[in-house]
Amino acid sequence: xxxxxxxxxxxxxxxxxxxxxxxxxxxxxxxxxxxTYSGIExxxxxxxxxxxxxxxxxLDTTLDYLIIGRNSSELLTxxxxxxxxxxxxxxxxILENI
Numbered sequence: 129x130x131x132x133x134x135x136x137x138x139x140x141x142x143x144x145x146x147x148x149x150x151x152x153x154x155x156x157x158x159x160x161x162x163x164t165y166s167g168i169e170x171x172x173x174x175x176x177x178x179x180x181x182x183x184x185x186x187l188d189t190t191l192d193y194l195i196i197g198r199n200s201s202e203l204l205t206x207x208x209x210x211x212x213x214x215x216x217x218x219x220x221x222i223l224e225n226i
């Protein structure tokens with residue numbers, strides 16, 4: 129499982145289109161230039177974690193899906209229930225402080 133900038137761009141493009149955004153309107157929503165956004169979507173370059181967080185929020189998805197193509201629920205498949213609860217508490221704490 130590795131970060132592939134081109135595959136990430138494809139996932140972002142697919143989700144953007146499903147939400148009805150054009151490249152221009154999505155770039156504006158993210159407060160970045162169309163040229164910068166286009167490069168992200170084409171997989172020519174990556175972006176900041178802040179932009180990924182904003183994308184995930186707007187596109188109603190998770191960072192792990194945008195970045196590596198895997199949903200959070202897949203990460204917890206073989207994890208005992210008590211560890212899942214602890215992980216959720218930690219995640220909630222992080223999200224409250226972003």
